[in-house]
Amino acid sequence: MSDTANRIIDVMAKLIQTRGYSAVSYQDISDAIGIRKASIHYHFPAKADLGVAVIQKYSESLMAPLDVADKDPSTTPYDKLDIYFAAYQGFKGDDKRVCLCGTLAGEYYALPEVMQAEVNRFFQAQQAWLSELFKDGKNSGVFKLPGTPEQTARLYFDALQGALLSKRAIGDDAQIDDVVATLKALVR
Amino acid sequence: MSDTANRIIDVMAKLIQTRGYSAVSYQDISDAIGIRKASIHYHFPAKADLGVAVIQKYSESLMAPLDVADKDPSTTPYDKLDIYFAAYQGFKGDDKRVCLCGTLAGEYYALPEVMQAEVNRFFQAQQAWLSELFKDGKNSGVFKLPGTPEQTARLYFDALQGALLSKRAIGDDAQIDDVVATLKALVR
């Protein structure tokens, strides 16, 4: 993956997280990194190709710290939960972004099918990781869950995704803090 | 408000809920209701005008049953919660839609400012209603809350918004059922 291709992906990711996929044009990327539209098409022939690349890179960057935590046996369930929350708390401040796949899920049927598949994969992977965490935490007697591990995973994931949308629409970081605090207390 | 104007609003609402605002064109509406593009501009000169009208009608339609419940003293806090959940459970089945303002929040910075203001209003109104419900339910000893009334309201709202996105991205109604069931049990 060339350096330019990577910059294109990063700029596209940020633009999608701010405005959504449909509202981003090759011209926007062109303006942002000082390269002509045609040059972008060299790296990503169609917009859908770029969209897929963006989701894949984003998905990997979010899963990486979770995989690291899984491989370290000294990481407790509570540690893992904090690591997970950290990803969402990074959206606080003047950040105009929300979760990439949260945005994309909102405009789901405007997306090319290859991108829908990637969004689907992301949602499944996130919820699967949380399910495993809650299952382990429950079995080891660390967590008290408000439902099954799967149900708890869904509640956590959905609440955090919603919190990002609320935070931006209302313009208040407390939207994230409140949800994180309440979710944390929920499994004690 | 003319009959045609209302049909335009309804079609636009459905299209936004399916694909998002940016991806909907006057041509799409034209095709859907068998009227020329120019005729739509007669009713709504600019796309932003139509967007605002859509949000306002949607917002009123969601708040109406809540206001009715508030005015009837025989409605218990649990009744109100069920009424609130019902709005989200209506998205189950083959429905390709999610909450109108959930979609719009995802593409927030692609929206005209007048529409951003309406989305903001919707989020505030929804959370405010839930906050009141939880405050009353707590004061009357009916609810046991996992946090303050405001925190609980945010958790509920965000989780339900997220559940709609998950339901569609994953294609599983259980996403809504699980979250509703877990949230219900949370205040007992």
Next chain:
DNA sequence: GTCTATACAAAGATAGAC
């Protein structure tokens, strides 16, 4: 209120020179 016609800008995408 709806139509035809049209203006004007922007979109995604390709061809071919450098």
Next chain:
DNA sequence: GTCTATCTTTGTATAGAC
């Protein structure tokens, strides 16, 4: 790899007849 130039389609929007 990046550029200029261009194609084609689509977008929002307006003018003016009916």
